[in-house]
Amino acid sequence: MNARLSRQMTLLGICAMAFYGIMLGSGIFSIDIMPQFIISAVIFLSSGRIMRKAARAMVRDEEEEQDKRQKRKEADWPWLTGLLNWTAAFLIIGLMVIFLMKPLGVSFTEVLQLTTAPDQFFAHSVP
Known part of the structure; x- marks a missing residue:
């Protein structure tokens, strides 16, 4: 053409x-x-x-x-399926942990503001 x-x-x-x-x-x-x-x-x-x-x-x-x-080599579908299943399982478990660890009356933004990691990081000056 x-x-x-x-x-x-x-x-x-x-x-x-x-x-x-x-x-x-x-x-x-x-x-x-x-x-x-x-x-x-x-x-x-x-x-x-x-x-x-x-x-x-x-x-x-x-x-x-x-x-x-x-x-091109054929894809290893059983291995890729297992990888996808384990990734989804870890993702679901991680989300459940986040929801269970958060206190009931507190929002996610308040939880992030209440962390002490930045305060401890800048608490002391380097001599």
């Missing part, structure tokens, strides 16, 4: 160059506005070439990716 589109862009650039040449030759366009039209035609011509290179690179990358997929 990209190769066909690149051919169409190149053809559009050639047609634009021919159109601008005919308009210049017939005297409809003056020399003053031709640089803008020539630049647009050159952009069309070069975009077709760039798209053709990109299409070749994409095909090459897809072939390399298929080779990598074939070489």
Whole structure:
């Protein structure tokens, strides 16, 4: 698809160059506005070439990716399942510990403010 589109862009650039040449030759366009039209035609011509290179690179990358997929090692699903189960278990137990250790009438923000760790850290100056 990209190769066909690149051919169409190149053809559009050639047609634009021919159109601008005919308009210049017939005297409809003056020399003053031709640089803008020539630049647009050159952009069309070069975009077709760039798209053709990109299409070749994409095909090459897809072939390399298929080779990598074939070489890739299969995932160890039983081990990953066990890891997920243990992680979820530790997470649930940790949340339960946090809820059980917090006093009933105190919010979480108050609990964090009541910790003495910052006070003890800055209590003494270093001699």
